[in-house]
Amino acid sequence: MEVAKDAPCEILEVGGGPQAAARYQIQASGPDGSDFTLHGQKFHLRLAGKHNVHNASMAISAAHTLGLSLDKLASILPEFHGVRRRLEVRAEAKGITLVDDFGHHPSALRESIAALRTRYPGRRLWALFEPRSNTTRRGIFQKELAHSLSAADGVYIAEIARKEQLDPLTRLDPAKIVQDIKAAGKEAHFLADGEAIREDLFPRLKSGDVVAVFTNGSFGGLVPKLAEALKKL
Secondary structure, X not given: OOOHHHOOOOOOXXXXXXXOOEEOEEEEEEOOXXXXXXXXEEEEXXXXXXXXXXXHHHHHHHHHHOOOOHHHHHHHHHHOOOOOOOOEEEEEEOOEEEEEEOOOOHHHHXXXXXXXXXXXXXXXXXXXXXXXXXXXXXXXXXXXXXXXXXXXXXXXXXXXXXXXXXXXXXXXXXXXXXXXXXXXOOEEEEXXXXXXXXXXXXXXXXXXXXXXXXXXXXXXXXHXXXXXXXXXX
């Protein structure tokens, strides 16, 4: 707001807090999506998670400012099914669901895991994480990553991508994240790469499990490999 206050254009604050000029209020959130109100209009979004409601509210507010009616926006929002690599279901077999997500920042991991909890209530959730981005390869979010990932029931972390490029004193310590997650009472494993994770995880899977793969890269082709393995169950 400090930056935006001097902007020559119209400023519209959109959010869930009382200070927002365009304030959304979530009425219900579950496996079928989210119901919320905004600008006095009821909306249904087929996606779970507060962050998705926030994003939808931003899009609705922008479109309404440009002249689209709230009734029209409410009628077309349920047609939106999401985008690739944002909690995208890639395979389902024997009661096991495989989800692909681009999340790599601690806040993105936290919100995505919370959305999965809402979408798949009561199911065991595995989070598979590849430290690959410039920030997550470093120790900037050491504690935050452990906190966000510990919201899952079981966690797998791979070795840092391009580890040799970083100073050992400043790079992320995946083994320490695993220790912290275990201290929080959750199952956690630190393995070399996606292939090692696949081999260790697959025998542990049971009907009802949800496997979420978090990476801004390919994780060594882990998602298609898991999808193919699930098809053979």
